[in-house]
Amino acid sequence: MTNKLIPSEVVNEAYWMPFTARNGFMKDPRIVVGAQDCHLISADGKRAFDSLSGLWCCGLGHNRPEIADAVSQQLRTLDFSPPFQYGHPLAFQLAERLTGMAPEPLQHVFFTNSGSESADTSLKIARAYWRMAGQPSKTKFIGRIKGYHGVNFAGTSLGGLGANRKLFGHLADADHLPHTLRAEDAFTKGQPQGGEELADYLEQLVALHDASNIAAVIVEPMAGSGGVIVPPSAYLPRLRALCNKHNILLIFDEVITGFARTGEAFGADAFGAIPDIMNLAKTLTNGAVPMGAVLTTDEIYQAFVDEQQPDHAISLPHGYTYSGHPVACAAALATLDIFDAEDMVGRARKMSPVLQETLHSLRGAPHISDIRNVGMAGALQIEPRDGDALVRPYELGIRCWEKGLYVRWGGDTLQFAPPFTCTEDDLGRMGEVLAEALGEVV
Numbered sequence: 001m002t003n004k005l006i007p008s009e010v011v012n013e014a015y016w017m018p019f020t021a022r023n024g025f026m027k028d029p030r031i032v033v034g035a036q037d038c039h040l041i042s043a044d045g046k047r048a049f050d051s052l053s054g055l056w057c058c059g060l061g062h063n064r065p066e067i068a069d070a071v072s073q074q075l076r077t078l079d080f081s082p083p084f085q086y087g088h089p090l091a092f093q094l095a096e097r098l099t100g101m102a103p104e105p106l107q108h109v110f111f112t113n114s115g116s117e118s119a120d121t122s123l124k125i126a127r128a129y130w131r132m133a134g135q136p137s138k139t140k141f142i143g144r145i146k147g148y149h150g151v152n153f154a155g156t157s158l159g160g161l162g163a164n165r166k167l168f169g170h171l172a173d174a175d176h177l178p179h180t181l182r183a184e185d186a187f188t189k190g191q192p193q194g195g196e197e198l199a200d201y202l203e204q205l206v207a208l209h210d211a212s213n214i215a216a217v218i219v220e221p222m223a224g225s226g227g228v229i230v231p232p233s234a235y236l237p238r239l240r241a242l243c244n245k246h247n248i249l250l251i252f253d254e255v256i257t258g259f260a261r262t263g264e265a266f267g268a269d270a271f272g273a274i275p276d277i278m279n280l281a282k283t284l285t286n287g288a289v290p291m292g293a294v295l296t297t298d299e300i301y302q303a304f305v306d307e308q309q310p311d312h313a314i315s316l317p318h319g320y321t322y323s324g325h326p327v328a329c330a331a332a333l334a335t336l337d338i339f340d341a342e343d344m345v346g347r348a349r350k351m352s353p354v355l356q357e358t359l360h361s362l363r364g365a366p367h368i369s370d371i372r373n374v375g376m377a378g379a380l381q382i383e384p385r386d387g388d389a390l391v392r393p394y395e396l397g398i399r400c401w402e403k404g405l406y407v408r409w410g411g412d413t414l415q416f417a418p419p420f421t422c423t424e425d426d427l428g429r430m431g432e433v434l435a436e437a438l439g440e441v442v
């Protein structure tokens, strides 16, 4: 049991909160003090259904004892191990486990501590790869409008959400593909069809910059934070083919889509295109301990391996103090044990039609301009009020929280990614609360 707390007595201005609207928060602080299964518990003892698995990361439900036990045991066995020049068994085990799950060409794993670090790591590896391969002019990166790759320097530049970029200026040599949100796809259930023409825009960027200057294209298979933008069926295969044609590396940022969110283990499996580099984080440890990973093909890895180099030469001068942290590895291995034992892919597939119906049954409710979903992810797009696209999603999010539903509002959308372990009743109640809130907000 958690003791009840008075929110206004908890908060202070010492804590500079991430991505938080300070004024609204300070007026009515939302303080979470506990979690259980698919629910968050607030300071006043209220249980709120967690419709975003935390921040897309606790897909297996909260407070899994298997993960807690593994972490606790690891903290008593080896709390830290120097990752530079030394190894520990769990990092090797976890890398092998991940390459065993991922699409076959992805055979090597570089550990990071977050999705943002995975973005920067993958982009640095891409640039270094071309240098090692004797093509050092290939330095430019292509992202996508409405994309999100975290908040580090490269991820900020490659992302395509203006609000996240405009304060910081131009941070990396980047250009962007158009987003894949087409007006004619509004209210599509699951994946829209076609979309080659959206990928073909890469030809224009190649004409502009020349392939000899482009290192990599980075996209989320399904744009998550941009509002669950599901790729049309032909889009990613076409993008893959064009990257092959122009000798450009393709990076999938699977920080959200990784580990069953789309109803397959990875977005690459769901959408029929395999990248050269795949970024992971979030559900890798079920959100319990920060960890990320970057998977690469053997071809990329081999470019850095030179048996003729002297023994003391470092092949990739990159890494973090906490790369492959033993406690994070223990959490990830326990997470993957549950992932397999409880067939999370099967659960996601079983629950995704329920999520689809829950969201699409809101069609016709006030303020909704689009509903999108794939697997266990979905979004409601909300009409602007008086030209302000952000105000209604904010008000809706607050109302839902008051009614016992944690919902992520982002841009002009409400976003959903419930735990795979949720029930039909959980989703039914979520639909009722959303309908109520939509009816109340002006």
Ligand SMILES: Cc1ncc(COP(=O)(O)O)c(C=O)c1O
Binding pocket: 113, 114, 115, 116, 117, 119, 148, 149, 150, 151, 220, 224, 225, 253, 254, 255, 256, 281, 282
């Ligand atoms: C696709 C994607 N990439 C990267 C990130 C950044 O991850 P982190 O917040 O762990 O740095 C996120 C976070 O939401 C994400 O959705």
